[in-house]
Every structure is written in structure tokens, then in C-alpha cells.
Amino acid sequence: MRFSTISLQASFLALASLAAAEADSDVLNLTSANFESTVSAEPLVLVEFFAPWCGHCKALAPHYEEAATALKDKSIKVAKVDCVEEADLCSSKGIQGYPTLKVYRKGEAAEYTGPRKADGIISYMVKQSLPAVSDVTAEKHDEFTKADKLVVVAYLPSSTAAPAAEFSAAAEAHRDDYLFGIVSNQDAAAAAGVVPPAIVVYRSFDEPRSEYPYPIGGANKKEIEEWLAELAIPVLDEVNGETYSVYAASTKPLAYLFIDPTASDKDAQLAVLRPVAEKYKPKINFVWIDALKYGDHAKALNLPETKWPSFVIQDLQKQLKYPLDQSKEVTTDSLKEIVEQFVAGSLQPQLKSQAVPETQEGPVTILVGKNFEELAFDESKDVFVEFYATWCGHCKRLAPVWDQLGEKYAAIKDKLVIAKIDTPENDLPPSVPFRISGFPTLKFKPAGSKEFIDYEGDRSFESLVSFVEEHAKNSLVLPEVVVEETAQKPLTEETKEAEAAHDEL
Structure with a gap:
């Protein structure tokens, strides 16, 4: 109890x-x-x-x-x-x-x-609770300009004066990204030290105040958006799961400084990069990243050693990587040199590649970074490539079907190549006009061409065969398999008796 x-x-x-x-x-x-x-x-x-x-x-x-x-x-x-x-x-x-x-x-x-x-x-x-554009009074001006990391204020003679309509359109499109306000009171504008018409961005980072640099009367939504997108990214800031999308949406390459954030000289390491970032920000976005937390990302960017700080530039559009040799010391001079070479177009990307197979005996040809151009761009052959990842469940389910496809056409590998490449382990060369964003991705290159066609059908064996037959330029006629017949021996009396006994059973 x-x-x-x-x-x-x-x-x-x-x-x-x-x-x-x-x-x-x-x-x-x-x-x-x-x-x-x-x-x-x-x-x-x-x-x-x-x-x-x-x-x-x-x-x-x-x-x-x-x-x-x-x-x-x-x-x-x-x-x-x-x-x-x-x-x-x-x-x-x-x-x-x-x-x-x-x-x-x-x-x-x-x-x-x-x-x-x-x-x-x-x-x-808070942004969701406000109108896309808030009316800002003189009394609330200072509070409003400090209400978020990036605040945009249009100072206009009236709430309808140009470019109020274009400004409002930009605000509606980006209300989740920035805080927008309008000042139509001349005393408030004067107190802020602004002569209307003008658009001013207030930031809690880098230069705290920036004025729209182009003729204000002709400002349109697209130009305002592009100007804000440039100002929204700091000269040098941390990138993580929360902020990566901002950089991914940019068309600029992304330069990473991998550091140990617990290191006592963290600030000194960032100070080494800052002057380079300030000089080249118009062409490249610069970030620092937690190397302890994102060590796997460092390896994916071709920084194999757990040595920090380390630096790499990534062309996000082409998925090419330009790491600073990890045997070199990370200094302002070494960073300036690699960035200058990248901007000038004289820096060669470092391509990750598995070893080229010594033989290609299986029904499916193995592609790697080093042999991709040679085999995939061979114009004498039709080439069907699976871009896969070893951890991908859909790829694992496709594997036996892809092997079956390779086996079907194994006898004509001189005309049709069924191939696959472990994409995370092999970078595609700069000559390849596409990048892979999902797995498995299937692409077909007809003979006589270097252009790839996307396969978007289901992943059954029958559908894959139909696609090959539709798009292949070379003959797909398979050689006849000759079955050798064994010469028949004359029956002996003992054999006849044995067969008769078998028939009776």
C-alpha cells in the first residue's frame, strides 16, 4: 500500500x-x-x-x-x-x-x-505584423532605423511621389527579408540629415548607412532589389544553416575561411581575411565557417586535412572549388594572391576524383572525374550516365536495374555505353555545362553530339530501354548468340535399355 x-x-x-x-x-x-x-x-x-x-x-x-x-x-x-x-x-x-x-x-x-x-x-x-511599408514619423525615426539588421527608408516629398510605387513593389516582394519605411514629413527628413527624394539603408553591420547611389527619380523595383541584395550581405560574416540560403541565392562565388571558433586567436584569423574581403566584395562573398561543426563540408570543398584555418573559393554556379594549398600559411598576402588569380580567371579549379579504373570489365562503365571528358564526351558512342551517391536510397533501388541495362547492351559497348559516376566523390570538369543537384540523375548523350538529354521517365527496365531505343543514334542490333550443339552419339544397347527404363518410370 x-x-x-x-x-x-x-x-x-x-x-x-x-x-x-x-x-x-x-x-x-x-x-x-x-x-x-x-x-x-x-x-x-x-x-x-x-x-x-x-x-x-x-x-x-x-x-x-x-x-x-x-x-x-x-x-x-x-x-x-x-x-x-x-x-x-x-x-x-x-x-x-x-x-x-x-x-x-x-x-x-x-x-x-x-x-x-x-x-x-x-x-x-515583427515584419509580418507591419504593413509592407510603414509610415515613419520624426518621433519614431531613430527607433525604426534600429529595429532590424537592415532597414530601408524612402524619404519623399509625399507618400505618392516617385519612386513610391516602385519602392512599395520592392517592399511587398521582400517584406520577409528587410524592414521598409517611408518618411514624407520634411522636418523628419531634415532631422535625419536627408534631402528628399532619397532612399537610405540603415544596417547593424559594416557601414551603418548607405544612400541609393543612382538617380532616384528613375529607380525601379528590380534596381532597388539588386541594390538591397548587395547591401544585405556583410563584408565578412559567419555562414551556417540559418544564413547559407542568402549566399546560395547570390550569383557571386563564395569564399570560406574555415576556423576553429574556440581558438583564442579567432579574431586575429578573421582580421587576416577582412582587408581582402573589403577589396573584393563586389565580385565575391566572403564568410567564415565553424570548421569543427562543418568539417565534412570542408572535405566536400576539397580541403582534406583537418587543419585550421583553411581557405577555399567555391563557384556556386559551376560547383567548382579553388582551395588554398593547406601546406601554405593563411596570411593576408596568401589570401590576396589566390583571390586575385581567381578574379583574373587564371586560377585552375581543383577537381576531386577517384582513381581511374585499371579495367572496365563490368557491364556498367565506371566514370570518375579524371576520365569523364574522355568517356562521356566520346562522339562515336551513345552514352547513358547515372549520377549517383552511395548513401542515396533511390540510387540503391535503381542499381540492379541499371546493371541489367548494362548487361543488355554489354555486347555493343563500342556503340553504346551504360555508365555511372559517384558524384559526391568526383567533381565534374569545367567543360561540363551542367551540375548535379539530386540523385539519381540520368542523362543521355547521343552519338555525334556532346549535348546531354535529361531522362525524366520512371526507373523501370522497360522504360529505360525504350528511352535508349528512342534517342540512340548508333545501331542497337545485338549480335546473335550462337549456341553450339553437341554431336549426338549413336545409342548402344545398354543406353536403349536405360532410356526405356526411364520412360517406364
């Missing part, structure tokens, strides 16, 4: 602790009973659809709680739905993974595309 009493007490304490934790939380718990009434009544609600067992949800939880508390003071509600308890509700909302975050405006949902850290969530939702 005593054991039962203690167990009950422990259960009550656990329930009490859970209730207290939920009571202290500023995150609303939504269920099928109150979901629609809550999101329909509010001008703005952020909702997380989660599962208690989800690791990413657990990592998000403290940031979500912190953001909810900060946003409560701004009258922005933050809520969550337990998709284990509310499976039907989550299914009706099209939730397929956890955590999924959605922004609701009077019941209308939009995908949350912001960061997953507290300050990023707060910044994103």
Missing part, C-alpha cells in the same frame, strides 16, 4: 509540474476544439505543428518559447499543435513533417520561411 501511495504522489507531482510548465508558457496549445476559432480571430498567429519525439522540434522548443514571450509584448500570438494528440487536425492541414511552421492571418495560412532561432523568429514575425 505504501508503494502505491508514493507512486500516486509522484504521478501527481509530475502532472503538477507539467501543468505549471504549460501555465508559465507563452505558447498557446491548439487543438481541434479551439484551432479554427483562434487562428480566425487573430490578425497574425505563428503556429508550430510538432511531434513530441521529434529531435528538431526539441531543439526549436526553447527558441520558440523565448520568441513567444518577446512577441507577446507586441500582441503577436505564438501557438503549437501536438500532431500525435491531434493527428486528424494536422492531416487536414497538410502537415507532412516536423516541425512545420505556418503564419496565419485571419485564418489564411502561409508557409513560415524564416529562421529557427529566437531572434530570427522575433524579427520575422
